[in-house]
Each structure stands twice: as structure tokens, then as C-alpha cells.
Amino acid sequence: MRVPSVAGRPAPRAIGAEVEGAACVLRERIETRLGDDTPIAAITMGSGLGGLGAEIEDALRVPYEELPGWPRPTVVGHAGHALIGMLGGRPVLGLSGRVHLYEGGPPDRVAFYVRVAAVLGVRALFLSNAAGAIREGWRPGELMLISDHLNLTGTSPLIGPVVGAEHRFPDLTFAYDRELRAIVLGVATELGQTLHEGVYAAMHGPAFETPAEIRMLRRLGADAVGMSTVPEVIAARALGIRCVAVSCLTNYAAGVLDEPLNHEEVLETTKLAQPGFQRLVAESIRRFS
């Protein structure tokens, strides 16, 4: 929805109204599938990690195009639908496919679904992504729980007027919820899975980094690098939503090996990591309060 401009000044976009519109349609679908239950978490499936959607029991599939204002992913490896159903015995809202900053448009597009989830009363966000491994000794195919991030995208989804009840200056000290992280780490131990914990550097993309940039990121304290997740976490924290995020390390970051990177390799590795990732998410969700 566009607000007419006043006196030649560009009109502010009515983000709140757009979010409400999408939430209204999605709420009806949630009621159809879950009755009075609210999803305990929204689960964002990163590049090549949409297979988790098949684990959501009797999922009601809602194509993004049926949700007014909902941005559509344009990248291979990202489907475009929401899934409403049960995972680990708990009601969830799965999001198979997200948009990234590099796909263009205003930065708030990437956090649209987070704002919708907030309107629907969802209180936790479980994000996933594909990322390049920077930390020495960490290998493609392994998983990393994000403990903190570096926002190097140069932007924020919160730029512009405050939307609804969001905090103008959200605190990011505990951006990645300690309690939820402990649950996920505990599940990984129980399942005998390797789960590193580290700092995720978010880049704008879409080009992969140069080897010099990766050396810089390592010096800045980054353990993995990717092009997503951080804008959504920032928006979620502005809304008081608890966040937990897992990176699937899909490749050595640029320059770690003397070889070029490509998106196909990223998708190939997520395929190998999927089964472990899916069990980790489902069992963690079972234990969420």
C-alpha cells in the first residue's frame, strides 16, 4: 500500500499496514491448520536448507504470492512458501525461502516476515543459513551456532520511521538468546553432532568476498561469513522476539583454499548437511518453552 505524497515530499511507506495485510491472510491459514494455537517459533530455512519443510507434519503450504506485500525470493535454492504445521511436536511457522539485501529494494524487505510473525504473536525465531567457514579447522558440512554477529552490510532493516511497537534503538547485547542456544547445544551433544559456536559476519553481497576481505574478517573476529540472517535478527530484537541461528558451513571462505567459490558448491554441501541439521532443529524445537 502506498501513501500519497504530500507537498512534493516522498511519502513514507506504510510498512505497518503492509505487514498487517499479510498477517491477516496468514492468521486465517494458521487458524485453519492449528486452531487456536500460535506457532511457538518461526523457522527460516536458508539456502538449500528447505528440506526441513518436509519434516513439518501435515504442513499447510502457503505460497508467498498469496500473502499481500510479501517479498518473493529470486535465488536458486530458495523456494517461496510458508508452512504451517507441527515440528518436534510443537506448532511452527516454517519459511521456505527468504529474500536477501542483494536482491535489491529497501532493506526492510528482508525483515518483512519477521514483522508479520511478530503481529501473529510468534515469540521465537530459529534462523538458518549457508555460510563460508573462516575459522581454521572448521570444515564444510559442519554446523555453527551463531553466538554473535558483525553487521557489515552497511545497512539495517530499521532505517526509516519506527514501525509499530518496535524499539528505536534495540539492544543487541543478547541478540542470540542464551537459553535457546543452550537448548540447541544440548541437543547437538545428545545427538553426537559437531556444533561449533562462533561469530557470523554478514556481508551485503552478492559477490563472494575476496581473500583480502576474508583475512580482514578473521582479524575482526569472524568465524563464518554469509549474506543473510543479521537484518532479520535486528528486526526481531526490535520486536522482542528471541533469536537462535545455525549456519551450515558450505565452503571454505575465499582464499582459505587456492580455489574459486561457487553457489552450486554451497547447495551441494547443504544437501550433505541437511539430515543432521533437520534433526537438530526438530529436537531443539521440541524443547523450546
Ligand code: HPA
Ligand atoms: N561468503 C558469503 N556468503 C556465503 C558463503 C561465503 O563464502 N558461503 C555461503 N554463503
